[in-house]
Amino acid sequence: MLDNYTIADHFSLLGKLMDIHGENSFKAKSYSSAAFTIEKLPVQLSDTPREKIASLKGIGDSTAKKIGELLDTGKLTALEEITALTPAGILEMMQIKGLGPKKIATIWKEMGIESLGELLYACNENRLLLYKGFGEKTQESVKQSIQFYNAHKGQYLYADIEAYAFQLEQLFQQQFPTYQTSLYGDIKRQSIIITQLDLLSTASLPDIQNYLEKLQFLPLTIEGNQIHAQAPEGAKLVVHQCLPEEFTQRLFASTCSAIFLEAFQQNSNTKEDNSSISKVEKALFEAAGFHYLPPNQREFPEALRTLNQPAPLTTITIADIKAIIHSHSNWSDGLESIETMANACIAKGYEYLVLSDHSKSAGYANGLQVERVREQHLAIDELNAKLAPFQIFKSIESDILGDGSLDYDDATLQSFDLLIASVHSNLKMTQEKAMQRLLRAIEHPATCILGHMTGRLLLSRPGYPVDHKIIIDACVANGVAIEINAHPRRLDIDWSWIPYAIEKGCLLSINPDAHSTEGFEDIRYGVLAAQKGGLTPQHNLSSFNLEAFKNWLKERKHKI
Ligand SMILES: [Zn+2]
Ligand SMILES: [Zn+2]
Incomplete structure (x- = not known):
């Protein structure tokens, strides 16, 4: 039998959903207050004769009928109907602290946002501030609530869990100084999405277990040589225990893709079993006759080909980024002035800044009307005179x-x-439609860079479907560079397409899409992802120095 709390929950949810959908607010209110009344009733409704329910204070005829339905069938048809009309992401939004029905209605109906990931991204772009009822404080607290909620859901962006993972690794190393412990698997190879944290350790299982219990990693179960546990902060942790002589080989194998590992073993100089190598990983590469390759780059067999050459190909690093390409100022939806952004670039040693505020159709982001474009260009001329070179x-x-x-x-x-040309609206489209839109934009002579190509927001919104090869080919044919959007929630175009793009001679560009100077830091995640695909500075537009960049633009201008 349903208890009063469960019945109250049904009515509370019904009231909230009706408010979100903008239905009869009088009725919605009556369900909400019924929920409140039911919770406080001294007797269980299931023990109350039906004819008496309607006469209880605070419960009308309509509610009484619905209570009867719930008690008889365990269901509430009205609730089921309205739930079916509500996107899953909106239902999830109701779990976020600080977001009542009114705010959710605004987010859904006015901002067109249907998932938590989109909402978090909108917070980062300061988009909530444009709407009634959303101040800077609200936006910040919504952002924090979502991050908290996400952290307890079990899937993480690499950027969100990296610091925690390093800290955990360090704690283990300090606790067991005479044993070896390392991050392991997906987190070690810096996968862009992490579902569980893995550690490899040579300490004994009982010692590891005791330590985890002390750290409150509960519940905890042991399966063979593994300990599965729940971090107090929410993440799933698996500690793999192994013998000291297995450590290096196990760690190495866990950081390789299957095709990479196979190629490594086949092309290795030594046919002996390497499992006895218990030194550091570098020795493993050395013994096989290769130059060392860091864990996050062991994805493609192609990466090995250059590794037995005297001068291996150098994959891009953060130091190779020479400019901030793709950034927003407070002229559209960024937080800071152009001058502040430029000065931050100078302080960080970047040679130039490509300021790319939103265009006029992006009303939600205070996009620039033609008149404001002219004004902005005058402002940039002034700053350029002041900040040269x-x-x-x-x-x-x-x-x-x-x-x-x-x-x-x-x-x-x-x-x-x-x-920079990007899709921001009508993201729900067929592949045919998406291809038409993108190809037409790529073929426009003014387009220089294709921004966040698929529109995906990791863990919250899949990209619209595209044929990557056709898009890459079209960009090559039209001299358009493809952005690697460095925001850890985008990382779009996906790194797995980099080898194909390079093979076709396509220029890529690691861009932060910064909405504040703090956003420049995202470059790092773009670089980490690009390393997985084996990107070199030669193929990255944002690695061009000022002169090379100007030349590239000049060549492009000739094409118009
Ligand atoms: Zn954009
Ligand atoms: Zn942007």
């Missing part, structure tokens, strides 16, 4: 409109130094 390039992140056209007239388009 540092240079700010006049760019725009032009919405790719529904039919694939760009967001301004030709004269305005020509006034930019370069243009």
Whole structure:
């Protein structure tokens, strides 16, 4: 039998959903207050004669009938119907502290946001501030609540769990100084999404168990040589115990993709069993006749080919990034002034800044109308005179409109130094539609860079379907660079396409899509992902120095 609490929950949810859907607010209120009343009743409704329920204070005829239905069938038809009309992401949003029905209605109906990931991203882009009832404080607390909620759900962006994982590894190393312990598997190879943390350790199982219990990693179970436990902060942890002589080989194998490992073993100089190598991983590479390759780059067999050459190919590093390409100022939805962003670039040693605020159709992001584009260009001219030799390039992140056209007239388009084209609206589309839009935008002579190609938001929104090869081929044919959006929730285009892009001679560009100077730091995650795909500085536009970048633009201008 249903107890009063469960019945109350049903009515409370029904009231909230009706409010979110903008239905009869009087009725919605009556269900909410019924929920409140039911919770406080001194007797269980299931023990109350039906005819008496309607006469209870605070419960009307309509509610009484619904209580009867619930008690008889265990279901509430009205609730089931309205739930079916609500996207799963909106239902999830109701779990977020600080988000009542009114705010959720605004988020859903006015902002067009249907998932927590999209909402978090909108917070990062300061988009909530444009709506009634959402101040900076609210936006910040919504952001924190979502992060908290996500942290307890079991799947993490690499960027969100990296620091915690390193800390855990360090704790183990300090606790067991005479044993070897290392991060292991997905987290060690820096997969962009992490579902569980793995540690490999040579300490004994009982010692590890005691230590985990002390750290409150509960519940905890032992399966063979593994301990499965729940971190107090929510993450799932598996500690794999092994013998000292197995350590290096196990660690190495866990960081390789299957195809990489196979190629490694086949091309190894030594056919002996390497499992006795208990030194460091570098010795393993050495014995096999290869140069060392870090754990996050053991994805493609192609990476091995250059490793037995005297001068191996150098994969890109953060030091190879020479510029901030793709950034937003407070002229659209960024937090800071152009000058602040430029000065932060100079302080960090970047040679130039490509300022690309949102275009006019992006009303939600305070996109620039033609008049404001002109004003901004004058402001940039002034700053460039002041900050030389540092240079700010006049760019725009032009919405790719529904039919694939760009967001301004030709004269305005020509006034930019370069243009980044991105899809921001009507993301739910067939592959055919997505391809039409993207290809038309790529073929426009003004387009220089294709921004976040699939529109995906990791762990919250899949990208629209595209044929990657056709898009990459079209970008090569039109001299368009493809962005590797470095925001850890985007990392779009996916790193797995980098080898194909390089093979076709496509230029890529690791861009932070920064909405504040703090956003510049995301470059690091773009670089880590790009390393997985074996990107070299030669193939990365944001590694071009100022002169090379200007030359690239000049060549492009000739094409128009
Ligand atoms: Zn964008
Ligand atoms: Zn952007």
